[in-house]
Amino acid sequence: MRALCWDGGDGLVVRQVPDPELRNAHDVIVRVRRSAACGAELPMLTGGQPAPGVGEALGHEFLGDVVEVGPEVSRHRVGDRVVVCSTVSCGRCWYCRRGLYSCCDNGSSAEAMVAEPPWGAPAAGCYGHPRSAGGFAGSHAEYVRVPYADVGAFGVPEGVSDDRAVFASEAAPTGWLGADLGGVGPGDVVAVWGAGAVGQLTALAALMRGAERVIVVDRYDDRLRMVERAVGVETLHLGRTDVAAELRERSGGRGPDVCVEAAGEGGPRARSFAARLGGRPAGDAPAVREAVHACRKGGTVAVLGAASGFVDAFPLGAVLHKGLTVRGSRQNGQRYVPRLLELMARDEVRTEHLATHRLPLEQGPLGYDLFRTRADGCVRVVFAPQEAAG
Numbered sequence: 001m002r003a004l005c006w007d008g009g010d011g012l013v014v015r016q017v018p019d020p021e022l023r024n025a026h027d028v029i030v031r032v033r034r035s036a037a038c039g040a041e042l043p044m045l046t047g048g049q050p051a052p053g054v055g056e057a058l059g060h061e062f063l064g065d066v067v068e069v070g071p072e073v074s075r076h077r078v079g080d081r082v083v084v085c086s087t088v089s090c091g092r093c094w095y096c097r098r099g100l101y102s103c104c105d106n107g108s109s110a111e112a113m114v115a116e117p118p119w120g121a122p123a124a125g126c127y128g129h130p131r132s133a134g135g136f137a138g139s140h141a142e143y144v145r146v147p148y149a150d151v152g153a154f155g156v157p158e159g160v161s162d163d164r165a166v167f168a169s170e171a172a173p174t175g176w177l178g179a180d181l182g183g184v185g186p187g188d189v190v191a192v193w194g195a196g197a198v199g200q201l202t203a204l205a206a207l208m209r210g211a212e213r214v215i216v217v218d219r220y221d222d223r224l225r226m227v228e229r230a231v232g233v234e235t236l237h238l239g240r241t242d243v244a245a246e247l248r249e250r251s252g253g254r255g256p257d258v259c260v261e262a263a264g265e266g267g268p269r270a271r272s273f274a275a276r277l278g279g280r281p282a283g284d285a286p287a288v289r290e291a292v293h294a295c296r297k298g299g300t301v302a303v304l305g306a307a308s309g310f311v312d313a314f315p316l317g318a319v320l321h322k323g324l325t326v327r328g329s330r331q332n333g334q335r336y337v338p339r340l341l342e343l344m345a346r347d348e349v350r351t352e353h354l355a356t357h358r359l360p361l362e363q364g365p366l367g368y369d370l371f372r373t374r375a376d377g378c379v380r381v382v383f384a385p386q387e388a389a390g
């Protein structure tokens with residue numbers, strides 16, 4: 001089959017790779033209809049985070065049709081259209097039983113020990129990531145093996161389009177998680193850093209939990225206009241505004257009750273200045289820093305995107321003196337996807353506007369160039385491996 005693979009450095013190539021096979025009784029094989037590029041992959045391509053091996057497929061947010069089913073799978077049949085949670089979790093371990101799917105003990109391989117110095121402990125796996133995250137082949141491919149399919153794959157209701165449902169794989173549940181971590185409730189003022197897919201969906205989740213004001217902060221005008229129009233929230237332009245002063249102004253002089261980082265890492269430029277720790281480049285997380293400074297005393301800061309092992313200049317003193325709660329998590333989509341699919345079916349969650357560019361797999365390298373440079377108003381590139389190159 002064809003797959004979009006990492007070629008070393010920041011290079012990508014579409015190449016022939018072996019078809020996936022059922023390896024475990026709980027697996028299914030999915031024929032991919034949509035697979036979304038994700039900002040979490042960009043630090044991999046610039047050496048900021050461990051990448052999959054050279055020649056291995058990228059991609060972890062996807063939806064497709066079940067074409068093969070392992071003997072112990074009970075919830076899926078051949079022909080079902082399913083969206084698959086990007087994190088791989090067993091559903092049975094101590095953590096999964098408590099809903100902490102992203103902390104799963106069985107999602108990543110023994111090689112996950114490699115992940116411990118920067119990330120603290122092995123945790124759930126992820127498609128299209130390095131071997132330390134389980135070594136599961138990526139979804140920018142014609143077919144994908146889905147382990148623990150009864151736990152991580154969800155039937156998509158009829159009438160929900162592929163371009164909508166693909167965002168139930170990761171971006172939407174991550175947004176719901178952000179609002180959850182922040183404990184957003186009625187009357188809250190919520191600020192969200194990042195107007196990409198996760199930021200937009202965090203803003204929507206906050207609104208749906210009753211937030212009184214939601215303010216999205218970003219440096220790209222087209223994204224800010226998109227989130228104003230599509231979600232109906234306020235925005236602030238980073239760089240043209242004194243963000244902290246403006247946020248205080250809009251929150252009774254105190255600062256937002258909840259600040260959510262959904263911006264990801266600082267760019268390659270920030271990293272090149274950053275110190276190296278343990279042989280790995282330290283990231284920069286300017287949005288987390290700003291969120292800590294902007295948040296009102298006693299408020300909550302939720303970290304969704306800044307995944308580097310170490311960051312410099314974290315304002316720990318402000319956390320203590322302001323009595324802040326700081327929380328972070330990778331997505332626990334298994335908790336949110338069924339509800340999100342219902343909301344999508346009822347048109348209460350609409351996400352298809354985020355798929356600004358739909359391309360055949362063969363145009364993968366071009367797609368990542370668009371995504372990386374944010375050219376042409378690109379928010380998310382979504383690959384459609386079943387559609388032929390035009």
Ligand SMILES: [Zn+2]
Pocket residue numbers: 037038039040060061086170
């Ligand atoms: Zn992602």
Ligand SMILES: [Zn+2]
Pocket residue numbers: 089090091092093094095096097103104105106107
């Ligand atoms: Zn588990």
